[in-house]
Every structure is written in C-alpha cells, then in structure tokens.
Amino acid sequence: MTDDTHTTDSDAADLARNADFPPPSMPDQVRMVEAVLFAAAQPISVAELKDRLPVGSDPAEALSELRRQYEGRGVVVERIGDGYAFRTAVDLRFLMQTETIEQRRLSRAAVETLAIIAYHQPVTRAEIEEIRGVSVNRGTLDQLIEMEWVRMGRRRMTPGRPATFVVTEAFLDHFGLESARDLPGLAELRAAGLLESRPAEDGLPKPESDSDDPPDAEVDEDPAEDFFED
Amino acid sequence: MTDDTHTTDSDAADLARNADFPPPSMPDQVRMVEAVLFAAAQPISVAELKDRLPVGSDPAEALSELRRQYEGRGVVVERIGDGYAFRTAVDLRFLMQTETIEQRRLSRAAVETLAIIAYHQPVTRAEIEEIRGVSVNRGTLDQLIEMEWVRMGRRRMTPGRPATFVVTEAFLDHFGLESARDLPGLAELRAAGLLESRPAEDGLPKPESDSDDPPDAEVDEDPAEDFFED
C-alpha cells in the first residue's frame, strides 16, 4: 500500500529500449524533445537527446521542427553552447520583473509639516517652523517634494523673498480632496473629537498655569529620525 | 503563431506600464502568459498573471487559449488549486529518469494520515486519531508539514480551540489534482457517509490523545473500568 516505487510506463519503456519497435512518429519525437528540454536543468545537446529518445529517433530533426513550432511564441528554443534550452522570448523579458511595493508610514515630523502646508499654503519654511515650534529638517521637505505631495509655490514678496510651499494635485488625489479648502477647520476637528483626545505623550495638564517658561524644550530634530517612524 | 512585427524590449515595457495604451492583442497576451508560466517552477494564479501582464489584459481568457494550444503536446498546462503551471505530459515519464526525484519513503502511518487530512480537511488531530484508531505520532504530522503537503488550518471553534490540518497547493501539485474536490473517489466516499465526522458513541474506546510518544505498555489493573463508568 505504501509502495512508492513507481513502475515506469512499461509499454513506453519497452518502446524506448527495443530496437525491434519502429521509432515513434516525428510529432511524437517532437513532443519528447519538448518535454526533455523543459524538464532539464541544463541545456541538452543533440547527442544527449539521442541517448534519451527511443532507438531510431532523429532528435536533430525533431529539434529543428520544435524550434520552428516555437518561433514567435512566448518562449523559444535557444541554442546555448552545444545544447538547447527553452528561454523567454527577448521582447517579453520585461515580464520577468515584478515590482514589490513596500508601504511605509510617514514620520510624525513629515505628517505635521505636510499638515501645516496643507492648512496654511502658501507657507514659508520659517512659518512652518513657527507653528511646529521646532526647526524643520531640510530632508523632510525634500522627501515631501520627492513624493510629489508638496511643491514650491511663489516666492513671498517680503524681505529675503522666501520660497513658499503648497500641496499638489497628487496630494489632493491621495487624500481624496477636491481642494485644500476641503480640509476640515479647527472647529470641525474639535467636533470630530480630534482636539479632545490629547496625544498621550503630551502628558496631563498642570492645574496651575503659573508658567511663563516655554511650552516645550526647544529640541532640534534628529535628522536621522526625522522621516522614518519605523 | 507568427508575429512579424516584433516590438522591442522597451516598447513592450512601456506598453506594460502605461494604462493609456490599449491592452495587447489576445495572441500577444497568450504569449505573455506562456512566458510567465514557463519561467516559473510553481503554479501562478490568474491574479498574479493580472499583476504581471499589461493593464487591461484578460489573463483568464489568454490562459484558456494557451491550455487549448498545448493540449496533446509534450508539456501541458495544468490547473493546480488557484494556479496554473506547465508540467510534462504523463506518458513521457519514461524519458525523465535523470530528472526523477527520489521520493522519501513515507511510512504507512504518514500515508494514511495524509489521506485522512486530504479527504476530511479541515481535520483535527483528535479526528485523525479517531479514524485511525491510534494516536498520531507528532513526527508524522511534522514530516507532512515539512514536506509542505500539509499545513495548519483555522482553529476549530470548539472547546480547546484545536488546530486543524489541511492540504496545500504543493500537495495538489504533487498528486496532479486541480483541487481537493478532485480527490479520487471523493464523491463515492461522501455518498457512503464515510467522510462524515460521526462522533463516537459513548463508551467506545478512543485512542489516547496528546501522546507524543507511542503508548507504552503500562497497563492498569483493569483498564476497562474507566470506560464502563457511564
């Protein structure tokens, strides 16, 4: 019952070994060459085919017929050194590549910067820094620009003519917005409960507000940690 | 199939990526499916083909055309679970002595366990033991899992939430089955009620479950006592 040893097709095997049988028909020889080339790990030479095909076969002819049949198909029979093997047609080699899409989360710095640009556009870098309370790493803006969510806007007509940043069509597409004006206002954010749920890292409010010290320690961002949250 | 206007690599690649181009002709899609299936050792699903073919292609249709074209050839398109793969024609096995993979000899217990999982899946270890009337050696299941013929399925929503076992696509591929529904004799066995999981009547002896070692010969004074209690 657990006998795993498979007998080969005894008829076919006999056919293969016995010279008294006539050789298989040419279409059958073509099938045989096709199967052998397909299953082989290496290119197979005509001599090897001769060894493996039934006595009296004409592997050279079967091979050329096979090559003819595969002309223009998605795979073709190629000659490699002394041997022959199936290969993907040259014009379809592009199918042998796949793209894997890796999803990554934007860092908090990037999300915040993006949010400020979306809500305040056109906005200068200095303005972004003022709202965030920390300096904005150059890499953060570069990355947002590279992602095509942010682009440079007009220069501000103020001393120094600073560049401004605006969000792009691709940004609106990604976030499903018709325009940046569709972003909900503060009142709506509060209504949605987004303002009440205080982020855990900000801690608890202090009862006595007796402080005129700055709200946060002024920390420059670590540029390495700037963009990648995980 | 003759394709006189051969597109170059980059044209085809452009075609593949750009949704603005019309999808390739059906003969070209057949070539593409042919190339992708030929290149892979494992079965490829229609969904994977869709990912890899140019936008707007109809891989299901191209596939059925391809299958038709390869009928009776030395290699054929087989359906395996959700996937498709080229495999050599069965009648040519006698040519493949050099490629024949020495099969690890499975024990009788392993073969029976495999059959029970295939025909009764998803099935718990306790159910396998119920059917075989002996406890299942841990090594037997491990071996089948290691061969990638069996994998864990969902846990059963019964007390103890036991793991279930199911057969894999590699199992289907190995035994040349399109799906587990094509197991030989499945319909007859089902009709005969032999695949029902009929709970054992009260008092019927059950194999000792959860024994990783073969049961040793330690015998109680009256082992039957437990069974006659109620």
Next chain:
Amino acid sequence: MNRTGRDVPYLKPVPDSPAQAGGEQDSVAQRRAEEAFIIDVDGYEGPLDLLLTLARTQKVDLMKISVLNLAEQYLKFVDQARKLRIELAADYLVMAAWLAFLKSRLLLPPDPEADGPSAEDMAAHLAFQLERLDAMRQAAARLMARDRLGIDRFRRGAPETVARKRRTEWRAGLIDLMRAYARLRTKDEFRPYAFDRKDIYTMEQALDRLRNMIGYAGDWTGISDFLPEGWGGQDARGRSATAATFAASLELARQGQLEIRQTETFAPISFRRRPSSDQS
C-alpha cells in the same frame, strides 16, 4: 472488498488451536508460533487495524460483518497473546475489555432500564469505523498511485528567476493629517505636565532624616527643627518638606520610636523620642 497487497491476514501463521502432537515437535511449533505472533503484533497499527484484519477473514462486506464474531476473534487473539506472555499495549486491552462488554450486551436481551446507546448502535458504529478506516486506506493507495510530480510529471528544470524591484509607497491618511494638525494647534493650550522633582521632599528622605535625628530629641522639639537646610520656608518646598516629615513621624510613631504632641488645633507639632522604659 477489493484489497491490494493485504490479503494475507497477519494472524494466519498463528494456529487457532496449536497442534498438540506432543513432544519436541510441539515446542518447536510453539516457538514458531510465538515468533510469528510477536512479529504480527508489531505489524498492527493499533486495535482498529487488528480488528480490520480479523474482519477480513470473515470474507464478507464490512457492512455485513458479524460484530459478535469479530469480538470473539479479537478476544481469542488477546487470549493467545496472554498465553504466549506477550505484553500488549494498553489500548489493545482497552479494546478487549470493551469488546467483552459489547459481546455480553449483544448476547443478553436488551435492558429497558439502560440508557445510552444500545448494543446494536455500538456494534454498528464499530462496523462504521472499520469501513471508514478501510476506505481511507484504499484512498491513500489510490492517492499514491496518481501521476506524481517528480515521478510521472515534471516541472521546468531550469526556472527563470523573476527580478524583484522595490518601490516604496508612503502611507498616510487624511485622519493622520488632521490629527497632526490638531495636535500642533492645541499644543499651546496645555503645558506638558512634568513632575518637578527638585521641589519635592519625599517621605523616604524625611524618614531617613527623622530616624537619624530623633535619637537626640529627648525633649519635645518642633517639627520645623527637623526640616533640612533650605526647606524651611513658607513656599512649596517648605510645604513639601513639612508634609513629608509629618508623614514620616506618623510612621515612626506607629513603630513606637517617637511621640507626637500638638497642644491645640493648629498649634505647632512637636516630636520626641519615646522614652525607652515604655518600649517593651
């Protein structure tokens, strides 16, 4: 039922009634039987397998098997094993006991009082189990006889590798954006709460200090004299130190090391060491 390769019952070499011809021949036959038996017992995959083999000797369809006969065959087998002093695994004996029970119930008229499955139900289920096991074995044989990959069918011998390109897609939702903005706009409304350790005098500190000092306070001493340098003011530091020292004094009083005195409400609190005569 058509069986492949298993038509010879394992039990065959063991004579049902060993030829009692006597003499040396008898012992030789006995030994042979014994050997054959040992091999056979090892050959079974548990009691159900043994039952299935025995059932086949009845040469009838498994569904028409006589469970009563089967039970007798099985019990005879176990008896044989006992005679030959072969240790059978526990589950064989469990099955034997159960079959003995089943046999007795099949022979006796049904007891109307008895609940649970009838003897016939139990016998039918056993027959079902045997048929199912037999069916699974045949299924296994058919499965292994299929055209198998790497034996009868072959995959591409030199599969072409698929190059993988990686592309990064950034994940951010509108809600993340709004939340980030909300967080920024409300940052000024709250000051992060930081526990200011430098103005806190802990009870542990106070306890340490008081333990050291109380030994010298034979007489009533005001609480302010126990406060550390720089903690005696009316500010938050002073309040913290006073509260901690008072709490520490309660702890030491509980331990019987000091006494606390307050002459009237809101009057200054004084401590002294507890006189040693009271300490026992």
